[in-house]
Amino acid sequence: MVRSRAYVGALVLAALVGVPVAAVAYGFLALVAWLQEYLFTDLPVQLGFATAPIWWALPLVGLSGFLTALCIRYLPGNSGHSPADGFATGGPPRPIELPGVFLAALATLSLGAVLGPEAPLIALGGGLGGLAVRVVKKDAPPTAIALIATAGSFAAISTLLGSPLLGAFLLMEAAGLGGAMLAVALLPGLLAAGIGSLVFVGIDSLTGLGTFSLAIPDLPPFTTLTGAMFGWAILFGLTAPLLAWATITLARAVRPAVHAHRVPVTTLLGLAVAGLAIAFSQVTGKGIDQVLFSGQDALGSLITQSATWSIGALALLVVCKVLAYSLSLSAFRGGPVFPSMFIGAALGVMAANLPGLSLVPAVGMGIGAMCASMLKLPFTSALLATVLLTSDGYTVVPLVIVAVVVAFVAGQWLPPIPTPAGPPRPGGPPGS
Structure with a gap:
C-alpha cells in the first residue's frame, strides 16, 4: 500500500491539509486567549471598574453555559462528543457539524468553563481534513476520508501540545492504532503535523502572539531518586x-x-x-x-x-x-x-x-x-x-x-460508572 500511487497522493494531500488546519488551530487558540483576557480583565476596566468585581465571573460563566447549550441543542450534530464519556477521537464530524463544534468550544473555553481545547481541535482538524478529501474527490472512499481526517487531527493537536510526536502519540493511543496498519495511518498524520508546526512558527513570526509548549521553565533541578x-x-x-x-x-x-x-x-x-x-x-x-x-x-x-x-x-x-x-x-x-x-x-x-x-x-x-x-x-x-x-x-x-x-x-478495579444515554434528537444521533 505504501508504494501505491494512491498512498503517495494521500501523503501529498496530508501535507497540504496541514497548512490550513494549523492556521485554523492557531487562530482558534489565539482567539480563545484574547477573549479570556478581554472579557475577564479588560472589559471591567472599560466599564469603569478598577478591577473585575467579585461577582464578575457569574454572568460570564453563566453565559458560557447558555451559549454552549444553544449550540448543542439547535445546531447540526452535538457540537462534539460529551467529555464526560472520556477522551474519544471517533470519526470526523460532517462539514455541517463544524460550526457547532467551533462555537460550542469557543463559548466553553473563552467564558470560563473548566475544560481544555484539545478535543475541539481534534474534531475541527478531522472535519477539515475530511472536507478537503471530499472537495478534491467527491467519490473518495471512506478509508481515504478517514486517513486524511486523521492527518488533520494530527496537525491540529500538535499545534496545541507543541510537538508533532506528542500529538501523534496521543491520537495513536486514543484511537487504538497498531499492527501492520500503524505506519500506514501514522505517516500522513506525522507529515501533516510537521508541516503544520512549520506553519505555526511562521504565523508566530508574523503576529508575535507566541507559540504553545507544555514545558515549564525555571524548575528546581532534580537528580536523585530514592x-x-x-x-x-x-x-x-x-x-x-x-x-x-x-x-x-x-x-x-x-x-x-x-x-x-x-x-x-x-x-x-x-x-x-x-x-x-x-x-x-x-x-x-x-x-x-x-x-x-x-x-x-x-x-x-x-x-x-x-x-x-x-x-x-x-x-x-x-x-x-x-x-x-x-x-x-x-x-x-x-x-x-x-x-x-x-x-x-x-x-x-x-x-x-x-x-x-x-x-x-x-x-x-x-x-x-x-x-x-x-x-x-x-x-x-x-x-x-x-x-x-x-x-x-x-x-x-x-x-x-x-x-x-x-x-x-x-x-x-473500581465499580463501573453508568453512562446515561441522551434523549433522541430529530434528524440526528442521541444528544449527549
Missing part, C-alpha cells in the same frame, strides 16, 4: 483513581438533568462553576483563574510559585477545581487533558513537603497518575508528565511510570 519516592509513587497511583472516579461519577449523575432541560440546567451549571471560583478566591485571596478555565495557563505559576501556597489553600483548590471540572464535564464541550494535569499538579505541590519527597517528582507523579486515571491513556499520561518537567522529566521518568501503571491498573 526508595521512598517509589513508595510515594504507589500512593499517588492508588489515590488518583479514586478522585477521578468521583469526578466522572458526579459528571454523569448530573447529565440526566442536562439532557432533560439542556439550556436552563447548563446555564445553572455555569453559575455554579463561577460560584466555586468566587468562593475559592474569597477564602484564599488567590485569583478565580485558578479554578476557572482549563488550567493550561495557570499550571506553570502554580508549580514555580508553589512556596506561596499553604496546604489549606491547595486542598481547597483541589476540591473546587474537581467540582468545577466535574460540572463542566457534564454539559459543556471541550477536552479533559489540561484540567487533569492541573489537578494532578496541585496534588503534587500539596505533597511536595512529605518526608522523602520534593517538588519536581511529586508534581510529575501527580500529573501522570491523574491523567492516567481520567484519560485511560497510560503511555500518553507518562509522556505528558515528563515533557512538562523539561530536563528534570528524564530523571523522574521511573517514578512517573510507576504512578501511571498503578493508577491505570487500580482504576480497573
Whole structure:
C-alpha cells in the first residue's frame, strides 16, 4: 500500500491539509486567549471598574453555559462528543457539524468553563481534513476520508501540545492504532503535523502572539531518586483513581438533568462553576483563574510559585477545581487533558513537603497518575508528565511510570460508572 500511487497522493494531500488546519488551530487558540483576557480583565476596566468585581465571573460563566447549550441543542450534530464519556477521537464530524463544534468550544473555553481545547481541535482538524478529501474527490472512499481526517487531527493537536510526536502519540493511543496498519495511518498524520508546526512558527513570526509548549521553565533541578519516592509513587497511583472516579461519577449523575432541560440546567451549571471560583478566591485571596478555565495557563505559576501556597489553600483548590471540572464535564464541550494535569499538579505541590519527597517528582507523579486515571491513556499520561518537567522529566521518568501503571491498573478495579444515554434528537444521533 505504501508504494501505491494512491498512498503517495494521500501523503501529498496530508501535507497540504496541514497548512490550513494549523492556521485554523492557531487562530482558534489565539482567539480563545484574547477573549479570556478581554472579557475577564479588560472589559471591567472599560466599564469603569478598577478591577473585575467579585461577582464578575457569574454572568460570564453563566453565559458560557447558555451559549454552549444553544449550540448543542439547535445546531447540526452535538457540537462534539460529551467529555464526560472520556477522551474519544471517533470519526470526523460532517462539514455541517463544524460550526457547532467551533462555537460550542469557543463559548466553553473563552467564558470560563473548566475544560481544555484539545478535543475541539481534534474534531475541527478531522472535519477539515475530511472536507478537503471530499472537495478534491467527491467519490473518495471512506478509508481515504478517514486517513486524511486523521492527518488533520494530527496537525491540529500538535499545534496545541507543541510537538508533532506528542500529538501523534496521543491520537495513536486514543484511537487504538497498531499492527501492520500503524505506519500506514501514522505517516500522513506525522507529515501533516510537521508541516503544520512549520506553519505555526511562521504565523508566530508574523503576529508575535507566541507559540504553545507544555514545558515549564525555571524548575528546581532534580537528580536523585530514592526508595521512598517509589513508595510515594504507589500512593499517588492508588489515590488518583479514586478522585477521578468521583469526578466522572458526579459528571454523569448530573447529565440526566442536562439532557432533560439542556439550556436552563447548563446555564445553572455555569453559575455554579463561577460560584466555586468566587468562593475559592474569597477564602484564599488567590485569583478565580485558578479554578476557572482549563488550567493550561495557570499550571506553570502554580508549580514555580508553589512556596506561596499553604496546604489549606491547595486542598481547597483541589476540591473546587474537581467540582468545577466535574460540572463542566457534564454539559459543556471541550477536552479533559489540561484540567487533569492541573489537578494532578496541585496534588503534587500539596505533597511536595512529605518526608522523602520534593517538588519536581511529586508534581510529575501527580500529573501522570491523574491523567492516567481520567484519560485511560497510560503511555500518553507518562509522556505528558515528563515533557512538562523539561530536563528534570528524564530523571523522574521511573517514578512517573510507576504512578501511571498503578493508577491505570487500580482504576480497573473500581465499580463501573453508568453512562446515561441522551434523549433522541430529530434528524440526528442521541444528544449527549
